[in-house]
Amino acid sequence: MLTVDDQALFRGIARDVIDATPGFESVGEAASGEEALEAVARLDPELVLLDVRMPGVDGIEVARRLRVTHPGTRLVLISVEDASDLPSATEVPSVPLVRKQDFGPRLLTAIWRDHGT
């Protein structure tokens, strides 16, 4: 999976979570929307974890573009804010929004399982 967040702190934590979750492997990280689009094209990950609030091209815009260019890639938007704070984050079809503070091995496994069904 690919982790996209402008905060190095979160990218580090995400790496720990992926390492601690059996069956998941980090293929790369990106610090901006632009880097994310390039990394997806290059690495072809199966799952992309997208931070919503980033300067420049934000997570919602990256999700919209990837839905078109990589329809088979699983996308998850992630943010400290919840859906009530970011109504527009729930408008990207079939891309769930999860809270950063809920992120962990259990959530990661659940996302994969829900998406697969």
Add this chain to the structure above:
Amino acid sequence: MRVTPVSRTASLAVGSAAVAMCIVTGILTESGSSSQHAGLEALVRMLTVAAPIAVGLFALRRPPFERFGAQLLVAGVVWWLTTLGNAEDETLYSIGRIAQWVFEPALLYLLLAFPTGRLTTRLDRILVWASVLIVAILYMPTALLVETYPVPSAVSSCTTGCPHNAFNVSGSEPAFIEAVVRPLREILTISLFAVVAVRVAQRLRGASRLARRALAPVLAVACFRCAAFSCVLIGRRLAPDADVVAASVWLLTLAVPLTAVAFLVGLVRWWVFIARSTQRLASRLHAHSSPEDLRVALAEAFDDPSLAIVYWLGNGAGHWGDAEGHPVAAPSATAGRAVTTVRDGDHVLAAIMHDAALEDDRAFIDAATTYAVMTLENHRLSAQTSSLLRVVRESRARIQAAADDERRRIERDLHDGAQQRLVALRIKLELAAERTSDGNGNGAEGAAALRKLGDDVEDAIDEVRSLARGIYPASLADHGLVAGLRAAALHCSLPTTVLAAGVHRHSREIESAAYFCCLEALQNAAKHGAGATGAVIEVRDDSSLRLEVRDDGAGFDPEKVTPGAGFTNMRDRLAAVSGELSITSSPGRGTRVAATIPLEETKRPGS
């Protein structure tokens, strides 16, 4: 040269001297004339002396023509000297004939300098100097060389047996005078007067309506005298005894009083025009004239459609501005344009930029602007108030924008700092809990304790998030007004619907003002709208951004309820972006808060 209007006593003295001069002229003409109409002739010559002196005296006492009046008076005295040409005495006769030569440059100067008494162009000065040189080189020296002066002459009645030249020192007249000097000077003199007539016509064409009225009679006599002079000079050479020459000589004599009368008519027309224009201006100006009314009235009075007015805004260190108080460049005279500064006492009120041709009409400009002073002062104060209001509004907008920037920075710092660290801590606790528990019940207590800590951290995250949302919502910053309002609606305790379609992104200042204004209204509805079951926020976006927040709560009587700090905040927020607020409410019928924000700047893409 500044000529002050002469006193009544001085005029009386000059007038008495003029009467004496006329009597001398009458006596000399009647005694020296061999004609059978000597009396009539004396009367006509007295008239030719009286006319320029009388008009000169008239002008001398009437500003702004004192300078021209004085010049005309001097020319009149020179002309009086020419009537000595009727004397039988050789010396007086010779002085009279020489005075005629001196009079020509003086007359030429008057024609070109009317009505201000000043030569305005280089060409005018060249023409006057040319006439002086012709007289100095081709006329004056011949006074020492000739035995007799040419006849017939406009200044002398005698045609045969005239007195000899008293100043002749050469004995016999050199042949080159008759062969070269006389034809040359006559051609040059006629040409010079023709150029002067053309020059006056040219001035007439480029002049203001007022100057045209004054110049027209002068042009007529200039042409007339040029024609008469040509007839005399040419006739004297071809057929000295012809009746047409004698008639032309008399016409040339009469051209002098005619010129004086033309000057008088010009001056009177000038005053009549000024009187009418100022009267019309005064009747058009009243306390409530708009700035454009005033401009049009002055433009018509000055006969200058491009006339413009700027106002001096501020006392002492101020700046120039238009009628709306917008700053403009300081008025300056450019090619063809002149600036008249209007003052009330020592205070500069305004500046009028007008056609430079009107500079001739200084007295009129002064009179007209005096009439307009009150109205100009009213407009100046209005423009100054607009300018100050604009400064206050801009300052308020800057303060509001700075405050919003600060809010956004704090929200961003919370998001990127405290929130991220708390999130990291929360996830680390979860990971630690996973590791502590082996799934078979071992370490379950430790894992539970860690998860309990994680829940506490999550509460802290929620509190920070709520705080950040109140400071500056992420959705407003990142996705604009409608997203911000939708998020606000979701968090509101009152069920709220947001109606918005096709609303564009706008400047941060406008989006912030609109958002916080709606939020304040929504919070009021939730807090004070007892019994309200819901609220609606409607946003429309055309030439202006229109916002409406309405609820079905208890409402209130605006007459009885004093607006609280919330409404004041809304008004202040809106005023910073030139917006307006209206509140409609009545007991039992809910409350409707409507705001309108003008949209001047370009819209930002996206929605």
